[in-house]
Every structure is written in structure tokens, then in C-alpha cells.
Amino acid sequence: MIWVAFLSFFILSSPLGVTLAASPWPGPRIEDCEPKICGQTNVTYPFLLPGTQPSYCGFPSFGLSCDNNVPTIQISGQGYYIQSIFYQNQSMLVANTDYVDGSCPVAHLNVSLDLSPFNFSSANTALFFSYCPEPPPNQYRVPCASTNTSVYLGGSIMPSHINSSNSCDIVVAPVLAYPGANSSDYATLLKNGFLLDWTVPDCTACKTSGGRCGYANATQQFICICADGAYSTICASPHHPVLSSNVFSISLGCDVDNVRKPGGAKSA
Numbered sequence: 502m503i504w505v506a507f508l509s510f511f512i513l514s515s516p517l518g519v520t521l522a523a524s525p526w527p528g529p530r531i532e533d534c535e536p537k538i539c540g541q542t543n544v545t546y547p548f549l550l551p552g553t554q555p556s557y558c559g560f561p562s563f564g565l566s567c568d569n570n571v572p573t574i575q576i577s578g579q580g581y582y583i584q585s586i587f588y589q590n591q592s593m594l595v596a597n598t599d600y601v602d603g604s605c606p607v608a609h610l611n612v613s614l615d616l617s618p619f620n621f622s623s624a625n626t627a628l629f630f631s632y633c634p635e636p637p638p639n640q641y642r643v644p645c646a647s648t649n650t651s652v653y654l655g656g657s658i659m660p661s662h663i664n665s666s667n668s669c670d671i672v673v674a675p676v677l678a679y680p681g682a683n684s685s686d687y688a689t690l691l692k693n694g695f696l697l698d699w700t701v702p703d704c705t706a707c708k709t710s711g712g713r714c715g716y717a718n719a720t721q722q723f724i725c726i727c728a729d730g731a732y733s734t735i736c737a738s739p740h741h742p743v744l745s746s747n748v749f750s751i752s753l754g755c756d757v758d759n760v761r762k763p764g765g766a767k768s769a
């Protein structure tokens with residue numbers, strides 16, 4: 502309690518911090534992290550819908566927007582429609598919004614190889630786009646493109662697998678090839694998307710114990726949010742050290758409207 506008061510004082514730099522610690526804010530509330538539906542997709546930990554849920558309901562970088570009932574995520578500055586989320590094996594099928602919305606989907610930019618905290622699933626295949634003065638043999642010529650664009654399905658998206666060429670610009674896009682797919686199916690493949698997986702802590706044990714999973718920004722750690730507060734692994738495991746303090750409310754930032762405020766005090 503003494504160090505909580507100290508922390509409060511330290512962060513708020515005002516006597517208010519001490520007041521808050523004397524009647525601590527209870528921390529994250531389980532009812533604030535109910536799963537949401539966006540179109541056909543269940544949105545729950547580690548994903549969240551910022552603006553309709555407090556930031557503690559999911560991990561950073563897992564915030565989705567739900568535009569026209571389509572869940573969309575920003576990764577490395579690029580928008581992706583989420584086609585499916587597979588919570589059971591921690592993966593999702595995403596498609597670049599440009600390819601889905603475009604009338605002639607071709608890749609002009611390499612996909613970023615750093616999609617942290619996501620990783621390319623090994624189930625993906627590479628789709629190579631070549632922009633060449635002379636179309637390479639054995640490649641499918643993209644009919645709708647204005648410049649000479651050809652496409653080739655197969656291989657890995659990793660740079661070491663890409664044949665360099667002096668005369669061609671080569672761009673690679675990941676796709677999830679279905680049985681029988683070939684290069685001429687490039688547009689469907691781009692629109693169907695590719696698989697990403699993630700490695701943030703699994704929620705099964707917390708859920709089984711009656712909790713909902715979340716994230717404490719103040720400590721950058723997983724939390725299990727239960728009816729009586731936040732715990733570090735499952736409900737009734739040792740309490741998370743800082744979560745009954747107002748350090749947590751500070752970390753909520755712009756989500757203050759969604760959380761209970763202590764004694765009418767303004768957070769942040």
C-alpha cells in the first residue's frame with residue numbers, strides 16, 4: 502500500500518494520487534471486455550475494438566476497426582480486411598484492402614516482412630509479380646494491367662528465394678493457395694488473403710477459470726480479468742501486483758469514458 506501511494510504520487514505529482522490510492526480504483530472490469538461481433542467475426546482477446554472497449558481488453562496492435570461490418574486491422578501501415586480469426590490455433594486470414602477493393606489487383610509493393618507481432622504462417626505461398634520489358638516464360642500475363650505484368654505462383658516469400666533479375670522489377674505477395682490454384686487465379690488468391698499467426702499468451706486457462714483475458718499497459722503484461730479484479734494468470738491466482746492501484750487507470754488514456762472513475766476524479 503505504501504508503494505502504491507508512492508507510485509500514485511509519483512505519476513500524478515499531486516496530492517490527488519494519494520487520495521486515489523486510499524480508495525483504490527478496482528481495476529479492469531470483466532463486463533467491459535465482453536466479446537463483440539463485427540459482421541461474421543467474433544472479436545475477443547487478444548483482439549479488441551478500441552473506442553467501444555477499454556484498451557485493457559486486448560493486446561496492443563490487435564485493435565480492429567469495424568467499418569461496414571468488416572473487421573479491419575492496420576499492420577505496418579497497411580490496412581487488411583480480416584476474413585477469419587481462428588482463435589483455436591492463434592491465426593487469422595487477412596487480405597490487403599487494396600487488393601480486395603481494386604479492380605485490377607496486382608502487387609506493386611513488397612509485403613513488409615516485419616508484421617510484428619504477427620508472423621507469416623508457413624502455409625502461405627508466394628505470388629510473384631514481374632514487371633518486365635519481355636514477359637518471362639511460364640508466367641501468366643495479367644490481362645488488366647497497363648504495363649507488362651506477369652505473375653507466377655509458387656515458392657517462399659523470403660527474399661533468398663526470389664530470383665533476381667536485371668531487367669524486371671519483382672514484387673512478392675503472400676497468398677494461401679488452394680488445391681488446383683495456378684497463376685491465372687492470382688486475383689482470387691489476393692482477395693482471399695493469407696494466414697498470419699501470433700504468439701501472445703493463450704486465453705484458455707483464464708477463460709476456464711471464469712475470467713476474460715486482457716493486457717496491462719502499465720506493466721506490459723497479460724492479465725486475467727475476473728469478477729473481483731485482475732489476476733496474473735487465472736482467476737484466484739496471485740493478484741497482479743499493480744492492478745488494484747490507479748496506475749492502471751492512468752494507462753487507459755483516451756478510453757476513460759469506458760471505465761469507472763474513482764470518486765469522480767479525472768484520470769490523466
Ligand SMILES: *[C@@H]1O[C@H](CO)[C@@H](O)[C@H](O)[C@H]1NC(C)=O
Nearest residue numbers: 536537538540541542543544
Ligand atoms: C462468438 O463466440 C461465442 C462464444 O465464444 C459463440 O457462442 C458464438 O457462436 C460466436 N459467434 C460467431 C458469429 O462466431
Ligand SMILES: *[C@@H]1O[C@H](CO)[C@@H](O)[C@H](O)[C@H]1NC(C)=O
Nearest residue numbers: 587590592622624696697698
Ligand atoms: C487454423 O485453423 C483453421 C481452421 O481449422 C485453418 O484453416 C488454418 O489453416 C489454421 N491455421 C494455421 C496457422 O494452421
Ligand SMILES: *[C@@H]1O[C@H](CO)[C@@H](O)[C@H](O)[C@H]1NC(C)=O
Nearest residue numbers: 617618619620621698699700
Ligand atoms: C516469427 O517467427 C520467427 C521465426 O520463425 C521467430 O523468431 C519470431 O519470434 C516470430 N515472431 C513473432 C512475433 O511471433
Ligand SMILES: *[C@@H]1O[C@H](CO)[C@@H](O)[C@H](O)[C@H]1NC(C)=O
Nearest residue numbers: 633634635636647648649650
Ligand atoms: C511489353 O512486352 C512486349 C512483348 O510481349 C514488348 O514488345 C513491349 O515493348 C513491352 N512493353 C513495355 C512497356 O515494356
Ligand SMILES: *[C@@H]1O[C@H](CO)[C@@H](O)[C@H](O)[C@H]1NC(C)=O
Nearest residue numbers: 609611660663670671672673
Ligand atoms: C521486393 O523484394 C525483393 C526481394 O527482397 C527485391 O529483390 C525487389 O527488388 C523488391 N521489389 C521492390 C519493388 O521493392
Ligand SMILES: *[C@@H]1O[C@H](CO)[C@@H](O)[C@H](O)[C@H]1NC(C)=O
Nearest residue numbers: 629637653655656662663664
Ligand atoms: C527461380 O529460378 C528457379 C531455378 O531457375 C526456378 O525453378 C523458379 O521457378 C524461379 N522462380 C520464379 C518465381 O521465377
Ligand SMILES: *[C@@H]1O[C@H](CO)[C@@H](O)[C@H](O)[C@H]1NC(C)=O
Nearest residue numbers: 641681682683684685686687
Ligand atoms: C489454371 O486454372 C484454370 C482454372 O482456374 C484453368 O482453366 C487453366 O487451364 C489452368 N492453367 C494451367 C496452366 O494449369
Ligand SMILES: *[C@@H]1O[C@H](CO)[C@@H](O)[C@H](O)[C@H]1NC(C)=O
Nearest residue numbers: 556718719751752753754755
Ligand atoms: C501505454 O503506455 C505507454 C508508455 O508506457 C504510453 O505511451 C501509451 O500511451 C499507453 N497506452 C495506452 C492505451 O494507455
